[in-house]
Amino acid sequence: MGDGRANNPNSHSNNSSSNKPEWLEQYDVIGKIGEGTYGLVFLAKVKSNRSKPIAIKKFKQSKDGDGVSPTAIREIMLLREISHENVVKLANVHINHADMSLYLAFDYAEHDLYEIIRHHRDKVNQAINPYTVKSLLWQLLNGLNYLHSNWIVHRDLKPSNILVMGDGEEQGVVKIADFGLARIYQAPLKPLSENGVVVTIWYRAPELLLGAKHYTSAVDMWAVGCIFAELLTLKPLFQGQEVKGTPNPFQLDQLDKIFKVLGHPTQEKWPMLVNLPHWQSDLQHIQGHKYETAGLHSVVHLSHKNPAYELLSQMLEYDPRKRLTAAQALEHDYFRMEPLPGCNALVPPQPGEKVVNYPTRPVDTSTDIVGTISLQPSQPVSSGNSVSGGNPGRNGWRNKSWQHSDAARCCTASSSTAADKKERIRNGDDWIPSTTEIEALLSFLI
Amino acid sequence: MAANFWTSSHCKQLLDPEEVDVVHPLDKERGFNLEDFKLIKLHMSNYIAKLAQHVKVRQRVVATAITYMRRVYVRKSMTEYDPRLVAPTCLYLASKAEECTVQARLLVFYIKKLYSDEKYRFEIKEILEMEMKILEALNYYLVVFHPYRALSPLLQDAGMNDATQLTWGLVNDTYKMDLILIHPPHLIALACLYIASVQKDKENTAWFEELRVDMNVVKNIAMEILDFYDSHKLITEDRVNAAMSKLPK
Structure with missing residues (x-):
């Protein structure tokens, strides 16, 4: 990952003939394809690899004194551990030491669900083929199941973060992207909700809207339910008006939109409901208003008995504990009925089916990545021309055979020393456990 | 992952x-x-x-x-x-x-x-x-995975809750060595538990044997930790300063 050649800030200043950093030489940058709060995304082709397309995400330079943004750190941290066909692949990380900017290079995906839905709604004016809907959903769940079984919550699933590969070997394969808000939720040091805004409100789960502090992978499943409905109807299911403000204001309109479709949540169906902060504090608005009974089936134009409806309604279960998990959803009857989901969501296996040609991503060729990079080297901290380390991980510990020929020797040797040491420990005179920090540390830990 | x-x-x-x-x-x-x-x-x-x-x-x-x-x-x-x-x-x-x-x-x-x-x-x-x-x-x-995560359930299972402080302290001290680069964290945790049970005179042989881990590795890690405590007593500020003085100014 990364490349040693770009490590030395001096190499840029010495190389006055070139106006771009060395790592960038391996790419032909086509232009800008995206922009967000995190920074910019560029489309590039790898020169050495048959012009393989790559998306380069440039993180905004941090403000003074902040260093690499924690969002970037966590995204890199997670992506370096993740490997799954339905999760975006981090191809490389680049650092431009001169202006302290950071770049993530991903395998490029031509499409995303936002654009696919928009194309059907605004351009061709027809529903997405049922095979495509089912295949997209299955692959999304498959990627999510992988993340959840590894204790990663994405927290920001929305159509624009669900990518779909264009022409090529992986055509029609779903890739979950944008892990800037994702978290490992096994042992957070702080309640996850303290880390700022989560999930675009249209896809935000009701427990979050009601102020839940501890939430789980179920928030991602709610978002998948909303996306599923949007794939069916081409319209966002719950289009609430976002209340702006800090931090995390109460989103009454979003809840109103949800209640109108799904009916009022009740304590019988969702026992923890009464403990949620906003449910308790905002009696007048959300408890006072009476909503009609559920009308989800009419919104998505499916009968109650349709397996697609059944699956959808189980994903949109109010109680996060009862909400379907990704693993359960993958087992649902919906996926066992014709048309069966496939690997290429865009091209149905049956010949004769019409294939929709989705437009390619617009590329703004007027924004040059080089223009966004400063080549003014800062004072190098120390020269970076050390021997680059090889891969230290060539043998994991499991390859170390403790059962091999000298195990016996090892065993006798150690047990005799062990006896010695045990004796010394029992005598208690030459072993002082270090307890200086224990108390202070325990106070932190509990 | x-x-x-x-x-x-x-x-x-x-x-x-x-x-x-x-x-x-x-x-x-x-x-x-x-x-x-x-x-x-x-x-x-x-x-x-x-x-x-x-x-x-x-x-x-x-x-x-x-x-x-x-x-x-x-x-x-x-x-x-x-x-x-x-x-x-x-x-x-x-x-x-x-x-x-x-x-x-x-x-x-x-x-x-x-x-x-x-x-x-x-x-x-x-x-x-x-x-x-x-x-x-x-x-x-x-x-990075740490031995701490495995510690509480192991202490509980071994019936050694009274050794919590001692074992935590031992695990803390393992970071004064390179063990975390060499051994899986749960084995480091077990080695600390092993030392703690010896220190506390707790007979735990059966419990350790039931674990599906190679006790030789656990014992070797425990030895390394004990060796470290031995050598640690000999470390003086002068020795540290002498080593630090070799760094570029």
Whole structure:
């Protein structure tokens, strides 16, 4: 990952003939394809690899004194551990030491669900083929199941973060992207909700809207339910008006939109409901208003008995504990009925089916990545021309055979020393456990 | 992966002791031997822990920071990567990775408070530049597993809740060595538990035998820890200073 050649800030200043950093030489940058709060995304082709397309995400330079943004750190941290066909692949990380900017290079995906839905709604004016809907959903769940079984919550699933590969070997394969808000939720040091805004409100789960502090992978499943409905109807299911403000204001309109479709949540169906902060504090608005009974089936134009409806309604279960998990959803009857989901969501296996040609991503060729990079080297901290380390991980510990020929020797040797040491420990005179920090540390830990 | 040690980058990166105990050629030129190398890493582990107490981060962050620091020196020389800058920067990076970001200026403030020695003083900018170099040196692998997670359930299962403090302390001390680069964290936890049961005169042989782990490895780790305590008594400030004096000014 990364490349040693770009490590030395001096190499840029010495190389006055070139106006771009060395790592960038391996790419032909086509232009800008995206922009967000995190920074910019560029489309590039790898020169050495048959012009393989790559998306380069440039993180905004941090403000003074902040260093690499924690969002970037966590995204890199997670992506370096993740490997799954339905999760975006981090191809490389680049650092431009001169202006302290950071770049993530991903395998490029031509499409995303936002654009696919928009194309059907605004351009061709027809529903997405049922095979495509089912295949997209299955692959999304498959990627999510992988993340959840590894204790990663994405927290920001929305159509624009669900990518779909264009022409090529992986055509029609779903890739979950944008892990800037994702978290490992096994042992957070702080309640996850303290880390700022989560999930675009249209896809935000009701427990979050009601102020839940501890939430789980179920928030991602709610978002998948909303996306599923949007794939069916081409319209966002719950289009609430976002209340702006800090931090995390109460989103009454979003809840109103949800209640109108799904009916009022009740304590019988969702026992923890009464403990949620906003449910308790905002009696007048959300408890006072009476909503009609559920009308989800009419919104998505499916009968109650349709397996697609059944699956959808189980994903949109109010109680996060009862909400379907990704693993359960993958087992649902919906996926066992014709048309069966496939690997290429865009091209149905049956010949004769019409294939929709989705437009390619617009590329703004007027924004040059080089223009966004400063080549003014800062004072190098120390020269970076050390021997680059090889891969230290060539043998994991499991390859170390403790059962091999000298195990016996090892065993006798150690047990005799062990006896010695045990004796010394029992005598208690030459072993002082270090307890200086224990108390202070325990106070932190509990 | 994030929750499964066996498929994690941490597991794949575990090293043989011979791969860890390597003095970089540039450091050799300056007169560093393996003993100096280990002493400085020990000194820096203590430095990180001290600094962490001031900026109030938890032990997991300290452990991650020390692991980063030790990983850096498997690949990089102390001559080029000044440990006095690497150590606080590792704490800075670990605080972000563990989701409790500490501001660089706060670190700079406490560094000044802890050390009057000019050689420990760094500007915020230098920490930020070193952060990127460390990210690169770590090859962007940031998830670290620690023995702490396994500890409570193991203590419970072994009926050794009364040894919690002792065992925690032992685990803390393992970060003064390179064990975290070499052994899976649950085996380090078991080795500490093993020492604690010997110390507390608790007969646990049957319990250990029921575990599906190689007790030879556990005992060897325990031996290393005990050897470390033996040698630790002989470490004086003079020896640390002598080793530190070999660093470039």
